[in-house]
Amino acid sequence: MKLHIKNGRLIDPANNIDAQQDVFVADGKVAGIGQAPAGFTADKTIDASGLVVAPGLVDLSARLREPGYEYKATLESEMQAAMQGGVTSLLCPPDTDPVLDEPGLVEMLKHRAKSLNQAHVYPLGALTMGLKGKALTEMAELTEAGCVGFSQADEPVLDTTVLLSALQYAKTFDYTVWLRPQDPHLGRHGIAHSGPAASRLGLSGVPVMSETIALYTIFELVRSTGARVHLCRMSSAAGLELVRAAKREGLPVTCDVGAHHIHLSDMDIGFFDSNARVNPPFRSQRDRDAIRAALLDGTVDAICSDHTPVDDDEKLLPFGEASPGATGLELLLSLSLKWAEDAGAPDAISKAVAKVTTDAARVARLPAGGLKAGDVADVCIFDPRTRWTVEAKALASQGKHTPFLGYELSGQVKATIVAGHVAFER
Amino acid sequence: MLNPQLNKNGELQHLLTIEGLPKAIITNILDTASSFVSIGDREVKKVPLMRGKSVFNLFFENSTRTRTTFEIASKRLSADVINLNISASSASKGESLLDTIDNLAAMHADMFVVRHSQSGAPYLIAKHLIDTKQSHVHVVNAGDGRHAHPTQGLLDMYTIRHYKKDFTNLRVAIVGDILHSRVARSDIHGLTTLGVPEVRAIGPRTLLPNGLEQMGVRVFHNMEEGLKDVDVIIMLRLQNERMSGALLPSAQEFFKSYGLTPERLALAKPDAIVMHPGPMNRGVEIDSAVADGSQAVILPQVTFGIAVRMAVMSIVAGN
Numbered sequence: 001m002k003l004h005i006k007n008g009r010l011i012d013p014a015n016n017i018d019a020q021q022d023v024f025v026a027d028g029k030v031a032g033i034g035q036a037p038a039g040f041t042a043d044k045t046i047d048a049s050g051l052v053v054a055p056g057l058v059d060l061s062a063r064l065r066e067p068g069y070e071y072k073a074t075l076e077s078e079m080q081a082a083m084q085g086g087v088t089s090l091l092c093p094p095d096t097d098p099v100l101d102e103p104g105l106v107e108m109l110k111h112r113a114k115s116l117n118q119a120h121v122y123p124l125g126a127l128t129m130g131l132k133g134k135a136l137t138e139m140a141e142l143t144e145a146g147c148v149g150f151s152q153a154d155e156p157v158l159d160t161t162v163l164l165s166a167l168q169y170a171k172t173f174d175y176t177v178w179l180r181p182q183d184p185h186l187g188r189h190g191i192a193h194s195g196p197a198a199s200r201l202g203l204s205g206v207p208v209m210s211e212t213i214a215l216y217t218i219f220e221l222v223r224s225t226g227a228r229v230h231l232c233r234m235s236s237a238a239g240l241e242l243v244r245a246a247k248r249e250g251l252p253v254t255c256d257v258g259a260h261h262i263h264l265s266d267m268d269i270g271f272f273d274s275n276a277r278v279n280p281p282f283r284s285q286r287d288r289d290a291i292r293a294a295l296l297d298g299t300v301d302a303i304c305s306d307h308t309p310v311d312d313d314e315k316l317l318p319f320g321e322a323s324p325g326a327t328g329l330e331l332l333l334s335l336s337l338k339w340a341e342d343a344g345a346p347d348a349i350s351k352a353v354a355k356v357t358t359d360a361a362r363v364a365r366l367p368a369g370g371l372k373a374g375d376v377a378d379v380c381i382f383d384p385r386t387r388w389t390v391e392a393k394a395l396a397s398q399g400k401h402t403p404f405l406g407y408e409l410s411g412q413v414k415a416t417i418v419a420g421h422v423a424f425e426r
Numbered sequence: 427m428l429n430p431q432l433n434k435n436g437e438l439q440h441l442l443t444i445e446g447l448p449k450a451i452i453t454n455i456l457d458t459a460s461s462f463v464s465i466g467d468r469e470v471k472k473v474p475l476m477r478g479k480s481v482f483n484l485f486f487e488n489s490t491r492t493r494t495t496f497e498i499a500s501k502r503l504s505a506d507v508i509n510l511n512i513s514a515s516s517a518s519k520g521e522s523l524l525d526t527i528d529n530l531a532a533m534h535a536d537m538f539v540v541r542h543s544q545s546g547a548p549y550l551i552a553k554h555l556i557d558t559k560q561s562h563v564h565v566v567n568a569g570d571g572r573h574a575h576p577t578q579g580l581l582d583m584y585t586i587r588h589y590k591k592d593f594t595n596l597r598v599a600i601v602g603d604i605l606h607s608r609v610a611r612s613d614i615h616g617l618t619t620l621g622v623p624e625v626r627a628i629g630p631r632t633l634l635p636n637g638l639e640q641m642g643v644r645v646f647h648n649m650e651e652g653l654k655d656v657d658v659i660i661m662l663r664l665q666n667e668r669m670s671g672a673l674l675p676s677a678q679e680f681f682k683s684y685g686l687t688p689e690r691l692a693l694a695k696p697d698a699i700v701m702h703p704g705p706m707n708r709g710v711e712i713d714s715a716v717a718d719g720s721q722a723v724i725l726p727q728v729t730f731g732i733a734v735r736m737a738v739m740s741i742v743a744g745n
């Protein structure tokens with residue numbers, strides 16, 4: 001299959017391109033940029049006039065809910081959501097049931113995903129067996145099965161001895177460890193950011209300290225082991241300041257934020273809206289502003305969707321009993337564009353694109369996020385101006401809950417191309 | 427965002443919290459309550475305002491006292507009252523909160539009086555009733571988690587107005603476990619809305635939530651300083667489970683630092699009143715000499731509570 005994407009505005013941050021350039025695809029790879037390779041005859045031509053042609057999005061955290069939570073979402077529904085969201089590569093955390101701590105499970109998930117022929121699925125293996133924080137998993141075997149890193153998902157490691165050896169072991173084989181900085185005890189039963197809003201609403205709090213104390217521990221362990229650590233879902237100004245300092249010091253750390261954390265704060269809980277119940281909690285407006293600034297200055301490497309489909313039965317509950325999480329795959333692009341627009345950056349679109357493609361791929365060390373000749377032809381074609389309303393019926397994901405319900409966002413995916421085949425067209 | 431407890435005309439449709447209520451609505455509730463106070467002294471203690479209406483007391487968390495006062499208030503308004511102790515029935519069978527609500531609404535309930543251990547649960551119910559086009563069913567919050575206990579807050583306002591007449595020259599101190607107290611939150615919103623110039627919170631740092639200042643409260647950690655020249659003292663109940671552990675070493679030590687004794691009461695204005703939402707822990711937060719003393723208005727609070735709940739229910743049902 002040979003594909004010609006013509007008249008589009010090509011944004012390829014990996015290769016510093018933002019210009020009107022045609023893209024030529026053959027045999028699942030990019031065959032040429034600007035100029036058709038010799039003897040190229042397209043089987044299909046996509047007219048991308050007025051549209052942006054970008055690398056397919058790389059989402060650093062999307063829960064597909066398989067295995068174990070198929071009532072919340074299935075691979076089929078969530079892969080369709082990925083396609084509608086322009087996401088061609090996604091990493092899924094290991095907190096499935098059973099936990100992704102065995103090579104067989106990872107192989108099965110990879111196989112199931114592959115048979116759907118949609119987004120590339122890259123599982124994160126569990127760092128410890130059952131995510132219990134006691135025994136290490138077979139990281140080498142899991143890597144062979146397809147894991148691209150090791151994570152504790154939302155379960156902190158209680159015993160620092162175990163975390164130390166996990167980092168030492170990971171460093172031995174140059175694996176990346178993915179950690180969400182949160183103290184195992186402080187704010188463990190909290191459901192909202194510790195602050196005036198939570199006090200007023202009578203919700204138990206998760207203090208910022210819960211993030212910063214964990215960061216101090218992690219950085220000290222990184223200093224001692226040299227292990228490469230990716231910090232997931234940063235939420236606070238103080239935490240980002242520590243990451244900034246750690247990067248300046250030269251520690252091998254990277255970090256991401258959830259797309260919803262760029263825009264919302266604890267005020268958005270409103271009258272106990274359980275759609276705004278997420279982990280980590282939305283923090284103060286000051287923290288939200290710090291996240292935006294940290295994206296601009298590069299402290300935050302990437303934006304992820306933190307896609308967590310939750311079904312109605314688990315959301316239509318009092319705030320404190322509702323399951324945390326929001327659907328995100330189909331909002332990732334629009335929310336990232338909104339950030340860059342709000343930030344008023346002159347090259348807003350390309351800045352936003354970089355955070356969900358090139359930079360995310362670099363963090364996860366994936367063969368994705370760029371469109372030079374020879375690269376795998378994962379492409380997202382979108383109209384940055386089309387506005388759409390976030391509502392249940394607009395979402396392919398089985399998870400219909402998001403704090404953005406009713407928002408009008410700009411940026412709509414028109415076509416998603418995975419390894420050279422058109423997997424989605426609107 | 428619209429306040430879910432007000433209807434399109436700005437009238438009180440549900441009572442979920444005192445926060446954000448217009449002063450006029452609060453004053454109207456207090457005025458209506460004062461017309462009901464005397465009903466308790468009559469030979470026939472009933473008015474027909476809610477005749478034929480069904481009030482469901484939905485107590486997802488146990489409370490004999492509050493439930494009883496709501497029951498009496500409903501009966502004095504001539505409503506039919508159905509008491510449901512949900513913690514002991516459907517919830518333990520796995521029925522969801524909203525399924526329970528739908529079932530009871532199908533029995534033609536007119537009002538739900540809801541007590542729940544989770545902050546915000548009555549909002550979920552009120553929103554569900556609106557979403558399912560059953561807005562004719564009213565919700566009265568009888569205490570949700572740590573969030574609000576609006577009828578208690580209103581009866582406290584009633585009591586203060588009864589004894590002090592004017593709110594705009596008062597100093598009011600709230601003492602004890604404010605962190606876990608829905609009563610304290612409702613009192614704070616009531617007092618600030620009614621124009622009390624100085625609301626104080628007194629307690630150890632472990633029992634005070636952060637952000638109290640943003641609610642218009644002056645924070646004290648020293649009981650003697652906090653009580654100086656106040657007009658009203660609201661003592662809070664210290665829950666048994668908080669008396670020893672990570673927040674407090676012991677009930678005795680709490681009493682030593684924060685118990686209301688006659689000596690400490692003497693630091694307040696000579697005509698200060700002492701309030702308590704009950705049930706009291708004598709010797710933990712309050713000395714018996716104070717609880718039974720001439721400045722205590724704890725029993726009148728209970729009496730006014732019936733009238734205030736009658737006022738709330740009749741106003742809400744009428745909108």
